[in-house]
Amino acid sequence: MSQPYPPSAERPESFDEPVLMQLSAPEATPLRADAARNRARLLEAAARLVEEQGVARLTMEGVACAAAVGKGTVFRRFGDRNGLLMALLDHTEQSFQRAFISGPAPLGPGAPAVERLHAFGGQALRLTAERLDMYLAAEPESTRRFTTAPYRVRFMHVCMLLRQTGPGPDTDTELLAQTLMGYLDPALIGHLTRQRGMSPERLEAGWRDLVDRSVGPRPV
Amino acid sequence: MSQPYPPSAERPESFDEPVLMQLSAPEATPLRADAARNRARLLEAAARLVEEQGVARLTMEGVACAAAVGKGTVFRRFGDRNGLLMALLDHTEQSFQRAFISGPAPLGPGAPAVERLHAFGGQALRLTAERLDMYLAAEPESTRRFTTAPYRVRFMHVCMLLRQTGPGPDTDTELLAQTLMGYLDPALIGHLTRQRGMSPERLEAGWRDLVDRSVGPRPV
DNA sequence: ACCTTAAGCGGACTTCGGTCCGCTTTATTG
DNA sequence: CAATAAAGCGGACCGAAGTCCGCTTAAGGT
Numbered sequence: 001m002s003q004p005y006p007p008s009a010e011r012p013e014s015f016d017e018p019v020l021m022q023l024s025a026p027e028a029t030p031l032r033a034d035a036a037r038n039r040a041r042l043l044e045a046a047a048r049l050v051e052e053q054g055v056a057r058l059t060m061e062g063v064a065c066a067a068a069v070g071k072g073t074v075f076r077r078f079g080d081r082n083g084l085l086m087a088l089l090d091h092t093e094q095s096f097q098r099a100f101i102s103g104p105a106p107l108g109p110g111a112p113a114v115e116r117l118h119a120f121g122g123q124a125l126r127l128t129a130e131r132l133d134m135y136l137a138a139e140p141e142s143t144r145r146f147t148t149a150p151y152r153v154r155f156m157h158v159c160m161l162l163r164q165t166g167p168g169p170d171t172d173t174e175l176l177a178q179t180l181m182g183y184l185d186p187a188l189i190g191h192l193t194r195q196r197g198m199s200p201e202r203l204e205a206g207w208r209d210l211v212d213r214s215v216g217p218r219p220v
Numbered sequence: 221m222s223q224p225y226p227p228s229a230e231r232p233e234s235f236d237e238p239v240l241m242q243l244s245a246p247e248a249t250p251l252r253a254d255a256a257r258n259r260a261r262l263l264e265a266a267a268r269l270v271e272e273q274g275v276a277r278l279t280m281e282g283v284a285c286a287a288a289v290g291k292g293t294v295f296r297r298f299g300d301r302n303g304l305l306m307a308l309l310d311h312t313e314q315s316f317q318r319a320f321i322s323g324p325a326p327l328g329p330g331a332p333a334v335e336r337l338h339a340f341g342g343q344a345l346r347l348t349a350e351r352l353d354m355y356l357a358a359e360p361e362s363t364r365r366f367t368t369a370p371y372r373v374r375f376m377h378v379c380m381l382l383r384q385t386g387p388g389p390d391t392d393t394e395l396l397a398q399t400l401m402g403y404l405d406p407a408l409i410g411h412l413t414r415q416r417g418m419s420p421e422r423l424e425a426g427w428r429d430l431v432d433r434s435v436g437p438r439p440v
Numbered sequence: 441a442c443c444t445t446a447a448g449c450g451g452a453c454t455t456c457g458g459t460c461c462g463c464t465t466t467a468t469t470g
Numbered sequence: 471c472a473a474t475a476a477a478g479c480g481g482a483c484c485g486a487a488g489t490c491c492g493c494t495t496a497a498g499g500t
Contacts, residue, residue, distance in 0.1 A: 032447060032496060059486060070450030075488065077448095141361045146411040175426035178412070182402030183395075191366040192398070206395035213433045252466055255478060279456060290480030295458065297478095442500090449494070455487090464479070470472095 039077050041067040046088060055085070055137045085138035086148065089131070093150045096127060100157055113164035114215050117180075120158065121207035124184045129193060129200055135186035145185075155181055168217030176214050183210055259297050261287040266308060275305070275357045305358035306368065309351070313370045316347060320377055333384035334435050337400075340378065341427035344404045349413060349420055355406035365405075375401055388437030396434050403430055 031039065045067035049058055060081055064071040078084040086093075105111035106119040128135050139145050146152075159177040167173055182188070183206070192198045251259060265287035269278055280301055284291040298304040306313075325331035326339040348355050359365050366372075379397040387393055402408070403426070412418045 029447095034496065035448060038449085060488080061486070064450090071452095071487095072450055072489085072491095073448075081487070136362050139362065142356050142359065142407050143411040143415065145407065147415065170429075172422065172426050172429060175412075175418075175423070176430070178408060179399060179403050179426075179430055182405065182408065183399050185402065187362050187365065188398060188402065191363040192395075195363065195367065198395075202392065203395070206392050206399075209390075209392060209438050210396070210399055212439055216439075218429050219432055219436075219439075249477090252477060254465065258479085280458085281456075284480090291457095292459080292461095292480050293478075301457070444499090445497095447494105447496080450492100452490090454489075457485095457487105459484075460482090462480100464477105466475105466477075468474090468476100 035077070038067070038069050038073055042069060042074055042077060042084075043087060046084060050088065050134070055133050058085075058137075060084070082138055082140045082144075085134065086150070089134055089138055089150075092127060092131070096123065097150075097153055099123070113161045114211065117158070117161050117165075117211045117215070118208050120161070121180070121184060121211065122204050124154070125189065125200065125203055125207065128184065128186050128189050132186065132190055132193070136190050139186055151181070154184075162214065165215040166217070167215075171218055180210065180214060183207060255297070258287070258289050258293055262289060262294055262297060262304075263307060266304060270308065270354070275353050278305075278357075280304070302358055302360045302364075305354065306370070309354055309358055309370075312347060312351070316343065317370075317373055319343070333381045334431065337378070337381050337385075337431045337435070338428050340381070341400070341404060341431065342424050344374070345409065345420065345423055345427065348404065348406050348409050352406065352410055352413070356410050359406055371401070374404075382434065385435040386437070387435075391438055400430065400434060403427060 030036075042063060046058065046063045049062060049066055058081075060074050061071050063084065064074045067074075074084065078087055100107050100116070100120055100123070102108055106115040107123060109116075111119070140148065146155075155177055158180050159173055162173045162177050162180075167176075189203065192203060193200070250256075262283060266278065266283045269282060269286055278301075280294050281291050283304065284294045287294075294304065298307055320327050320336070320340055320343070322328055326335040327343060329336075331339070360368065366375075375397055378400050379393055382393045382397050382400075387396075409423065412423060413420070
């Protein structure tokens with residue numbers, strides 16, 4: 001109920017600013033030299049530890065220790081464990097973003113909105129499946145997951161594409177977009193692939209079906 | 221990776237048995253007298269503490285203490301914090317279940333499947349909104365949330381109704397049902413109502429739209 | 441160069457969920 | 471009614487996330 005580490009903190013709590021593209025890349029105030037160095041060491045150490053022992057064994061103290069840095073420093077820089085994990089996914093997420101915002105069609109602009117939606121989901125499914133443990137571990141719990149920067153960027157994109165498909169006047173695009181986003185939730189993907197044994201192809205076909213149903217005015 | 225408390229534990233890990241209706245009500249082996257007494261005292265104490273201080277302040281040790289019982293006992297009985305919280309919701313959940321399985325139409329049998337789906341979502345939204353904090357706190361994280369008994373019962377129900385609406389042969393009912401269930405996720409409901417300020421009416425209208433789009437064969 | 445100041449640092453500390461294991465109680469059975 | 475096995479109990483213990491606060495240090499102004 002209070003901001004723990006006043007100035008920066010990689011996970012902003014405010015809601016209303018225009019987020020697009022500012023995942024964590026350009027800090028409002030650039031980091032001090034030592035801070036930047038420590039940040040890099042921490043990310044490097046964390047990535048190494050994850051690779052060596054799996055994300056489940058990653059502890060904040062372990063990372064601090066491996067980076068030869070105090071525990072408080074890790075929290076100051078990344079806010080919490082999810083923040084650190086999200087930072088580890090930042091590169092992937094940013095290039096995905098670039099791809100669907102300004103990359104080549106059909107993911108990027110140029111193709112019809114429906115096809116862009118198809119491509120968007122396909123790529124999201126692929127990225128998530130590829131590093132599922134990371135995405136699962138990075139996902140904050142409860143309602144927090146809807147307020148992370150990457151989620152919001154994706155959401156706004158889906159919302160925009162949906163609006164371009166000629167929804168009827170009585171279609172609630174925002175809610176429909178949330179529903180579509182729900183399909184891409186790492187937890188759901190993990191459940192379906194690991195516990196229900198569904199193939200990526202099946203998930204992708206399901207996505208296309210869902211998009212086709214969501215597009216255009218609502219049925220009679 | 222191992223079952224911590226061998227014999228009972230209110231959250232079964234197995235997947236394939238026919239669950240329907242066995243939330244926690246009839247234990248496989250009935251509880252020993254002292255165990256049953258302690259269970260009741262724990263639930264009572266927990267409910268009181270939640271009422272007094274809110275679910276966020278509820279700690280397992282606090283409950284144990286208030287029930288004049290050892291901490292280990294709480295864990296033995298309920299598995300973990302989510303298990304305790306789910307037990308607190310059990311009554312609500314069971315009567316909801318009865319209502320949609322065998323209650324009066326349109327929630328129960330008798331009405332067309334589409335109307336039953338409409339009613340189902342409406343009621344789920346209402347129940348969740350009514351005790352949102354509890355539902356949020358009781359929700360296990362990551363993929364675990366798909367394996368709780370209440371989730372699975374709801375899911376199978378939606379799946380069944382969907383199958384009754386004449387989906388085309390190329391419709392993946394299971395995936396569609398998961399999508400519908402995603403709309404009813406307490407975390408999403410909490411986000412939409414609290415952080416985006418959406419009205420219950422709007423959410424319900426969104427649900428009806430979603431159902432209408434999900435029903436029947438997929439569009440061209 | 442020096443001074444000032446605020447960002448940054450570190451690690452002890454708190455809190456809480458979850459586990460362990462030796463002891464106690466219940467229920468069954470002969 | 472005793473004996474006994476197994477379910478139950480309790481609280482010490484552990485690990486990890488997150489907090490706090492006094493000390494250090496980089497950076498910009500004079």
